[in-house]
Amino acid sequence: MSQSQYSEWWRRSTVYQVYPKSFKDTTGNGTGDIKGLIEKLDYLQNLGIDIVWLQPVYVSPQHDNGYDVADYENINPDFGTMEDFDELVKELHRREMKLMIDIVVNHTSTEHEWFKQSISSKDNPYRDYYIWKDPAPDGGFPNNWQSKFGGPAWQFDEGSGRYYLTLYDKTQADLNWENEKVRRAVNDMMLFWAKKGVDGFRMDVINLISKDQRFPNDDGSVPPADGRKYYTDGPRVHEYIKAMHEEVFGPFEMVTVGEMSSTTLEHCIRYSSPEEREFSMTFNFHHLKVDYPNGQKWELMPYDFEAMKRLFTHWQTGMQKGGGWNALFFNNHDQPRALSRFTDDKVYRVESAKLLATTLHGLQGTPYVYQGEEIGMPNPVWNSIDEFRDIESLNMYRILCEQGKSPEAALSILQERSRDNSRTPMQWDDSRNAGFTTGTPWLKVDERYSDINVQKELENPASIFHHYRKLITLRKEYGVFTEGVFKRLDDGHPEVFAYARTGDGEALVVVSNFSSKEITFRFEDSHWTELLPSGRDELLIGNTTDTPALTQELQLSPYASYMWLIR
Numbered sequence: 001m002s003q004s005q006y007s008e009w010w011r012r013s014t015v016y017q018v019y020p021k022s023f024k025d026t027t028g029n030g031t032g033d034i035k036g037l038i039e040k041l042d043y044l045q046n047l048g049i050d051i052v053w054l055q056p057v058y059v060s061p062q063h064d065n066g067y068d069v070a071d072y073e074n075i076n077p078d079f080g081t082m083e084d085f086d087e088l089v090k091e092l093h094r095r096e097m098k099l100m101i102d103i104v105v106n107h108t109s110t111e112h113e114w115f116k117q118s119i120s121s122k123d124n125p126y127r128d129y130y131i132w133k134d135p136a137p138d139g140g141f142p143n144n145w146q147s148k149f150g151g152p153a154w155q156f157d158e159g160s161g162r163y164y165l166t167l168y169d170k171t172q173a174d175l176n177w178e179n180e181k182v183r184r185a186v187n188d189m190m191l192f193w194a195k196k197g198v199d200g201f202r203m204d205v206i207n208l209i210s211k212d213q214r215f216p217n218d219d220g221s222v223p224p225a226d227g228r229k230y231y232t233d234g235p236r237v238h239e240y241i242k243a244m245h246e247e248v249f250g251p252f253e254m255v256t257v258g259e260m261s262s263t264t265l266e267h268c269i270r271y272s273s274p275e276e277r278e279f280s281m282t283f284n285f286h287h288l289k290v291d292y293p294n295g296q297k298w299e300l301m302p303y304d305f306e307a308m309k310r311l312f313t314h315w316q317t318g319m320q321k322g323g324g325w326n327a328l329f330f331n332n333h334d335q336p337r338a339l340s341r342f343t344d345d346k347v348y349r350v351e352s353a354k355l356l357a358t359t360l361h362g363l364q365g366t367p368y369v370y371q372g373e374e375i376g377m378p379n380p381v382w383n384s385i386d387e388f389r390d391i392e393s394l395n396m397y398r399i400l401c402e403q404g405k406s407p408e409a410a411l412s413i414l415q416e417r418s419r420d421n422s423r424t425p426m427q428w429d430d431s432r433n434a435g436f437t438t439g440t441p442w443l444k445v446d447e448r449y450s451d452i453n454v455q456k457e458l459e460n461p462a463s464i465f466h467h468y469r470k471l472i473t474l475r476k477e478y479g480v481f482t483e484g485v486f487k488r489l490d491d492g493h494p495e496v497f498a499y500a501r502t503g504d505g506e507a508l509v510v511v512s513n514f515s516s517k518e519i520t521f522r523f524e525d526s527h528w529t530e531l532l533p534s535g536r537d538e539l540l541i542g543n544t545t546d547t548p549a550l551t552q553e554l555q556l557s558p559y560a561s562y563m564w565l566i567r
């Protein structure tokens with residue numbers, strides 16, 4: 001990729017992800033709302049955010065917290081009104097910030113009018129908007145595909161004696177993208193939002209929209225044997241995305257990010273290379289599966305640090321060579337908090353949060369900050385299954401118990417894995433309910449809110465918030481964050497992740513100790529002579545009170561992390 005191709009504004013931007021249900025409630029109904037987000041825009045501007053990604057606020061029965069859309073062009077009253085939405089766009093633009101909204105079109109809610117029509121009769125004009133199949137000859141499911149939320153991926157309709165496909169919850173019916181009318185309707189819906197002034201889209205599990213039309217049984221040759229190899233990065237997916245670009249993303253100069261489930265580097269290069277005219281960038285999840293034994297999310301193991309570093313290296317190097325662009329993230333609304341998962345959220349909480357931030361923000365790509373990450377919110381402590389709200393967690397708890405796990409064992413798995421870990425309300429201050437709501441919060445507030453909250457973070461210049469703020473500023477200041485070529489420098493060190501980003505006349509070096517031990521780290525001679533002391537070094541940011549110079553041998557305190565600039 002030539003240097004000029006790095007010129008798009010969103011490559012130097014930072015995105016903030018808002019889970020609206022848990023951000024800020026202004027009505028006292030216990031659920032966050034659009035007005036609450038507007039109230040906090042100055043806070044996000046102060047952090048240095050360029051783009052706000054607002055998760056689904058459309059009309060929805062909320063079985064999957066908005067990822068089950070019943071009406072794509074209206075706002076769910078719990079979140080506010082269309083006037084509130086227009087006000088949000090205006091207020092963001094007044095601050096020179098952009099808005100990215102979530103587009104969920106692999107599936108709709110079964111309460112969507114299209115589905116209601118589709119299920120009403122075999123000859124309804126909307127019948128073919130969804131994927132209907134006859135039972136297998138033995139009367140069972142059409143094939144052995146499994147839902148990502150547990151159980152078979154097919155739901156039986158008594159009325160017609162046929163099954164419809166649901167890769168997620170049984171109330172989320174997969175759209176039939178082979179139907180040209182579906183593609184037309186989705187583009188029209190996206191044009192509706194583009195014309196409203198929305199600047200970008202985050203496309204939910206968009207690489208699952210094209211299914212292998214043979215709908216074969218999964219023979220189990222590639223685990224997990226749940227059918228994903230027949231619909232992930234499927235046969236026509238690039239064709240469909242190119243058509244969206246042609247008609248919507250391109251003409252409106254949008255910034256777009258595709259959420260790519262269980263994808264490959266090769267596909268992500270295609271999805272995000274400018275010349276392919278598909279998306280601006282992609283999310284992949286491989287680095288967040290390094291604590292899944294044999295790919296099993298609902299089993300526990302300590303995370304594999306070396307695998308994580310290998311995966312970052314693979315994606316950094318591969319996307320760079322292939323001309324693709326990564327969306328960088330450790331946290332989102334589907335993941336437990338990285339702080340609790342990969343570092344120490346108790347003794348070294350502050351150091352750990354800063355270490356994760358520095359390590360991620362030094363990489364090539366566009367960084368995403370998920371609400372609460374910038375103040376070091378850890379996983380909450382869960383005391384009972386009754387505290388959970390997430391449909392996937394509740395399904396899996398039932399399945400784990402049916403498989404013979406004790407309720408205590410199942411609960412301890414949810415403690416580590418549940419998506420609710422990252423969905424607890426935002427902690428604004430030390431008042432009741434952390435200042436999130438005056439009512440009863442829809443999901444419990446973490447008990448540690450009087451210590452961990454925005455107000456405290458803003459007051460302390462050495463806080464996690466101010467660390468993020470500085471990283472976001474540095475990215476805008478130095479071109480090497482955008483352009484620098486990645487090289488891993490730790491040579492398999494069991495505790496340290498070290499890398500360089502080498503650009504035009506300047507280089508970044510990042511060294512992070514992912515352990516609670518005091519350690520000595522020494523760069524191998526080859527790295528040191530070839531790459532490192534090629535000029536004057538300056539410590540750009542660190543998470544200790546020390547300001548070490550870059551030397552071949554470094555003493556690193558627990559969870560110490562430093563970033564130097566060499567020029």
Ligand SMILES: O=P(O)(O)OC[C@H]1O[C@H](O[C@H]2O[C@H](CO)[C@@H](O)[C@H](O)[C@H]2O)[C@H](O)[C@@H](O)[C@@H]1O
Pocket residue numbers: 064067104148168204205260261262263285333334
């Ligand atoms: O783990 P992967 O197979 O790589 O998939 C990535 C994520 O996909 C799903 O997330 C998104 O779609 C869901 C259905 O619309 C929605 O519930 C979720 O909130 C979306 O972000 C999956 O649910 C996640 O667990 C995966 O991480």
